[in-house]
Amino acid sequence: MTILPASSLMTDLNFAATLSSSLPLPHPVFGRELRVGTRASPLALVQARSFMAQLGETFPLLEIFGSLQERRISTKGDRDQVRRLAEIGGKGLFSKEIHEALRAGEIDFAVHSLKDLETFLPDDLVLDCTLRREDPRDALVLRDRNAVQPGQDPLDCLPKGAVIGCASVRRQAQILARRPDLRFCLIRGNVQTRLRKLEEGACDATLLALAGLNRLGMAARADVVFEPDDMLPACGQGIIGITLRRRDTGLRKLMTAIEDPATRLAATAERALLEVLDGSCRTPIGGFAKFENGRLVLHGLIAAEDGSVVVRREIAGLPEEASALGAEMGAMLRRDTPAAVFSRLIGQPGW
Numbered sequence: 001m002t003i004l005p006a007s008s009l010m011t012d013l014n015f016a017a018t019l020s021s022s023l024p025l026p027h028p029v030f031g032r033e034l035r036v037g038t039r040a041s042p043l044a045l046v047q048a049r050s051f052m053a054q055l056g057e058t059f060p061l062l063e064i065f066g067s068l069q070e071r072r073i074s075t076k077g078d079r080d081q082v083r084r085l086a087e088i089g090g091k092g093l094f095s096k097e098i099h100e101a102l103r104a105g106e107i108d109f110a111v112h113s114l115k116d117l118e119t120f121l122p123d124d125l126v127l128d129c130t131l132r133r134e135d136p137r138d139a140l141v142l143r144d145r146n147a148v149q150p151g152q153d154p155l156d157c158l159p160k161g162a163v164i165g166c167a168s169v170r171r172q173a174q175i176l177a178r179r180p181d182l183r184f185c186l187i188r189g190n191v192q193t194r195l196r197k198l199e200e201g202a203c204d205a206t207l208l209a210l211a212g213l214n215r216l217g218m219a220a221r222a223d224v225v226f227e228p229d230d231m232l233p234a235c236g237q238g239i240i241g242i243t244l245r246r247r248d249t250g251l252r253k254l255m256t257a258i259e260d261p262a263t264r265l266a267a268t269a270e271r272a273l274l275e276v277l278d279g280s281c282r283t284p285i286g287g288f289a290k291f292e293n294g295r296l297v298l299h300g301l302i303a304a305e306d307g308s309v310v311v312r313r314e315i316a317g318l319p320e321e322a323s324a325l326g327a328e329m330g331a332m333l334r335r336d337t338p339a340a341v342f343s344r345l346i347g348q349p350g351w
């Protein structure tokens with residue numbers, strides 16, 4: 001037996017520990033520059049970096065034998081800041097250019113806010129990873145923060161006729177169902193832009209995903225947080241999803257190590273619901289799944305944009321039935337929505 005000097009032994013032990021704590025790196029990763037594609041908004045960048053950090057922590061050798069780089073990609077949804085998402089139309093508003101970069105090999109992973117990712121992906125791409133979900137709830141941010149009294153119903157803090165800046169028909173429908181006197185105006189742009197427009201007086205309040213505020217370190221801006229019973233979140237809200245090339249089996253294997261299984265099941269149920277309804281940004285649809293006592297409970301909602309009709313249902317099942325649960329919820333909502341309302345909401349061309 002050779003006795004190694006202490007320092008060298010330590011190094012070897014450390015190396016062995018690193019090796020055994022990390023999962024085997026598939027061969028294609030060695031020496032390869034791995035590129036992570038993301039939109040360039042501050043929130044998108046925080047999300048991309050969180051993915052890169054998790055990848056780096058799980059596979060320390062990646063840093064040594066390869067390199068991980070960020071690539072920013074501008075999408076049509078980022079460039080058109082004026083019109084309502086529903087008006088710009090077209091599937092993949094925030095993802096088309098990112099899909100193209102993935103396909104062309106310019107990037108290897110693409111980081112998405114799952115709620116912005118279209119339901120049906122191109123055949124050669126896969127959604128292989130959903131990171132642990134952030135808070136899925138919606139938050140109200142007020143211009144006059146003093147208006148909120150502790151314990152008050154969240155919506156009562158807004159004066160009659162107050163104007164809410166909001167681009168989401170799902171949020172608008174659910175608010176109008178309870179406060180038909182409120183008015184809506186369109187404010188778009190990234191989270192910071194919307195908050196600036198609020199400060200400048202464009203509206204009295206705005207609605208944002210708490211997940212975005214949390215990730216940006218701006219949780220304190222949420223004056224009121226809606227429980228899902230009061231405002232059902234969008235399918236996939238608070239979830240970061242990673243897409244890859246279907247044929248890139250080496251990298252796809254890495255994804256199973258950083259995926260959060262509970263989030264994956266919730267995402268599967270929520271997206272299966274969209275598959276049935278063919279929902280889009282134009283349609284007020286909500287979907288939110290969570291675990292309760294080992295069962296997956298799925299809430300679903302479809303509403304008319306003016307809040308005059310809100311159909312909300314809840315079902316529960318085994319986690320392995322996630323996809324079937326979503327499909328069943330979709331069918332249930334379709335069945336229970338008055339036919340005239342349903343065809344107006346869903347049967348629109350272009351989506």
Ligand SMILES: NCc1[nH]cc(CCC(=O)O)c1CC(=O)O
Pocket residue numbers: 113114115116191207208209210211212236237238239240
């Ligand atoms: N459509 C924009 C968008 N896409 C994802 C988030 C927030 C983060 C998330 O839901 O994961 C936001 C901003 C918002 O809705 O306030």
